[in-house]
Amino acid sequence: SKILAENDRLAHQIRERFSRTKTLVVNLVSSPGSGKTTLLEATAKALTPRLRMACVVGDVATERDAERLKAAGMPAYQILTGGGCHLDARLVSEALAEAHFEDVDLLFIENVGNLICPTSYDLGEDFKVALLSVTEGDDKPFKYPAIFSRAAAAVITKADLLAHVHFDLGKVREEAKTLNPDVEFMVTSALGEPGIGEWTAFLEQRMASKR
Amino acid sequence: SKILAENDRLAHQIRERFSRTKTLVVNLVSSPGSGKTTLLEATAKALTPRLRMACVVGDVATERDAERLKAAGMPAYQILTGGGCHLDARLVSEALAEAHFEDVDLLFIENVGNLICPTSYDLGEDFKVALLSVTEGDDKPFKYPAIFSRAAAAVITKADLLAHVHFDLGKVREEAKTLNPDVEFMVTSALGEPGIGEWTAFLEQRMASKR
Ligand SMILES: Nc1nc2c(ncn2[C@@H]2O[C@H](COP(=O)(O)OP(=O)(O)OP(=O)(O)O)[C@@H](O)[C@H]2O)c(=O)[nH]1
Ligand SMILES: Nc1nc2c(ncn2[C@@H]2O[C@H](COP(=O)(O)OP(=O)(O)OP(=O)(O)O)[C@@H](O)[C@H]2O)c(=O)[nH]1
Ligand SMILES: [Mg+2]
Ligand SMILES: [Mg+2]
Ligand SMILES: [Zn+2]
Ligand SMILES: [Zn+2]
Numbered sequence: 493s494k495i496l497a498e499n500d501r502l503a504h505q506i507r508e509r510f511s512r513t514k515t516l517v518v519n520l521v522s523s524p525g526s527g528k529t530t531l532l533e534a535t536a537k538a539l540t541p542r543l544r545m546a547c548v549v550g551d552v553a554t555e556r557d558a559e560r561l562k563a564a565g566m567p568a569y570q571i572l573t574g575g576g577c578h579l580d581a582r583l584v585s586e587a588l589a590e591a592h593f594e595d596v597d598l599l600f601i602e603n604v605g606n607l608i609c610p611t612s613y614d615l616g617e618d619f620k621v622a623l624l625s626v627t628e629g630d631d632k633p634f635k636y637p638a639i640f641s642r643a644a645a646a647v648i649t650k651a652d653l654l655a656h657v658h659f660d661l662g663k664v665r666e667e668a669k670t671l672n673p674d675v676e677f678m679v680t681s682a683l684g685e686p687g688i689g690e691w692t693a694f695l696e697q698r699m700a701s702k703r
Numbered sequence: 704s705k706i707l708a709e710n711d712r713l714a715h716q717i718r719e720r721f722s723r724t725k726t727l728v729v730n731l732v733s734s735p736g737s738g739k740t741t742l743l744e745a746t747a748k749a750l751t752p753r754l755r756m757a758c759v760v761g762d763v764a765t766e767r768d769a770e771r772l773k774a775a776g777m778p779a780y781q782i783l784t785g786g787g788c789h790l791d792a793r794l795v796s797e798a799l800a801e802a803h804f805e806d807v808d809l810l811f812i813e814n815v816g817n818l819i820c821p822t823s824y825d826l827g828e829d830f831k832v833a834l835l836s837v838t839e840g841d842d843k844p845f846k847y848p849a850i851f852s853r854a855a856a857a858v859i860t861k862a863d864l865l866a867h868v869h870f871d872l873g874k875v876r877e878e879a880k881t882l883n884p885d886v887e888f889m890v891t892s893a894l895g896e897p898g899i900g901e902w903t904a905f906l907e908q909r910m911a912s913k914r
Contacts, residue, residue: 524734524818524847525839552819554846575849577788577819605847607735608763608788608817627838627861628736635765636735636816638786650838656867 499613502581506588506616510599516699517599519615521639522623524605527649527682529557531623531691532600534682536566538692539598543699546593549602550579557602566600567593578609581616597699611638618702619644626650626659633667640668645676645694652684710824713792717799717827721810727910728810730826732850733834735816738860738893740768742834742902743811745893747777749903750809754910757804760813761790768813777811778804789820792827808910822849829913830855837861837870844878851879856887856905863895 510517520528532547539545546567549557558570569591571583584601593599601617603610611620622643624632627650633640640646646668648661665677678690721728731739743758750756757778760768769781780802782794795812804810812828814821822831833854835843838861844851851857857879859872876888889901 523736523816523839524843525836551846553848554842556842556846575819577817604819605734606788606817606819608786608815609820625736625838627836627864628734631765631767632735635762635767637764653838653864653867656864 496612499581502585503614503616506581506585510616513595514703515596515599516695516702517601517615517617518695519601519603519610519617519620520623521603521607521610521620521643522605522625523607523628526605526623526625526628528602528605528623529560530682531647531649531680531688532561532566532602533564534688535600535692535695536561536564538688539695540565543597544595545598545600546591546596547600547602548584548587548591548593550583550604552576552604567591569593573604577604577606578613579603579615580613584615598695607632607636607639611642618698621645621647623647623649624664626654627657630658630660630664633664633671637671640675641671643672643675644698645678647691648677648679650681650683651679651686652681707823710792713796714825714827717792717796721827724806725914726807726810727906727913728812728826728828729906730812730814730821730828730831731834732814732818732821732831732854733816733836734818734839737816737834737836737839739813739816739834740771741893742858742860742891742899743772743777743813744775745899746811746903746906747772747775749899750906751776754808755806756809756811757802757807758811758813759795759798759802759804761794761815763787763815778802780804784815788815788817789824790814790826791824795826809906818843818847818850822853829909832856832858834858834860835875837865838868841869841871841875844875844882848882851886852882854883854886855909856889858902859888859890861892861894862890862897863892
């Protein structure tokens with residue numbers, strides 16, 4: 493369609509720009525409340541000042557997420573979609589024109605909380621990451637297959653709560669791998685055990701291979 | 704727009720049909736994994752056989768939710784949207800033509816897991832209900848204001864987990880009431896304390912006022 497063609501043109505421009513600067517661009521997609529912002533707060537604390545990071549964050553309303561990220565030491569630019577259910581390349585490229593995130597090693601895009609619509613939009617990212625919290629149920633990969641098929645990583649979040657909920661990690665891994673055999677499947681907690689070590693190691697590995 | 708006008712025509716037909724039979728029609732909207740199906744399973748167990756209930760449930764993929772509901776004793780018809788991020792009146796009216804849910808007191812529509820898009824579609828329901836789990840964060844009403852402004856009830860789910868997460872019930876209630884002063888705000892757990900008493904009382908009250 494014409495809309496996607498225009499989107500892809502802008503996404504291509506973004507990708508070109510960040511391949512010149514060797515900036516790794518990561519697009520985080522999840523349901524509302526799966527822990528995108530909390531993971532980024534923990535990432536800011538773990539990797540600053542060694543790496544220079546920034547985030548463009550999309551929401552329907554409020555600047556809450558950008559405020560949280562800035563307080564955690566990560567420069568952040570808030571996109572307000574005014575009701576839109578996903579980010580597209582136009583919104584991201586307009587944000588980048590305003591935000592001036594020049595010298596960054598890692599650019600995060602925190603998408604609007606939505607496990608369906610953001611899947612089909614290329615934002616110029618190197619890859620998408622799907623977050624799934626242990627509190628959402630272990631049936632989600634097959635129920636929302638598109639994002640799990642396209643994401644480079646499936647990040648299980650809030651694993652510190654595993655003792656309190658029913659969540660069969662093996663089943664979720666199997667479903668994720670069925671949809672996408674190459675997916676990096678990792679288990680994290682931004683607030684407790686096991687921490688975010690698998691996540692930061694994955695980012696470092698992907699940055700190295702972009703260089 | 705033409706699409707919404709056609710949607711509203713079909714929604715009107717659905718509403719007419721169920722006002723003749725005095726069936727209460729409830730449209731449940733939430734993020735993926737907030738607990739819609741689990742609440743309906745508990746509702747089936749609490750209200751059967753006194754009330755005759757049925758459910759039309761929408762998902763992108765799998766029949767898992769309809770299977771769960773049928774196993775809990777609630778007749779259920781699964782709509783597969785094939786990628787669509789919300790139910791519309793056409794999908795619901797086609798499902799009703801197949802499902803033959805004739806003599807029911809309560810018809811539930813479990814919408815696709817998505818806190819944004821389902822808000823704008825009238826499905827012929829008497830009202831929408833927004834579910835928000837305590838594990839998703841207490842910042843959501845203002846971050847996703849449209850559904851909380853339009854829902855007749857804001858149902859907090861998984862309250863048995865309150866001891867393990869940060870969730871300020873007072874703040875969430877205040878935000879929900881700011882967006883919609885008439886909203887019925889209730890706190891539930893389908894698996895533990897405090898149970899679903901406030902929810903079933905609300906349904907009975909709304910059924911009585913439709914009769
Ligand atoms: N126990 C626990 N709670 C977490 C963890 N990560 C996030 N949370 C909680 O989950 C809730 C939502 O977290 P957010 O980071 O705001 O989620 P989000 O995906 O950014 O939400 P949206 O931007 O609205 O889509 C908050 O109450 C967090 O405290 C974790 O690792 N462990
Ligand atoms: N502790 C606790 N967990 C719950 C409760 N209700 C639901 N859950 C859990 O939350 C997860 C998701 O529940 P579902 O009922 O499948 O959620 P849903 O909203 O129907 O999900 P989708 O249909 O995919 O949008 C499952 O692991 C449930 O066991 C509750 O009251 N307490
Ligand atoms: Mg966030
Ligand atoms: Mg469900
Ligand atoms: Zn959408
Ligand atoms: Zn939609």
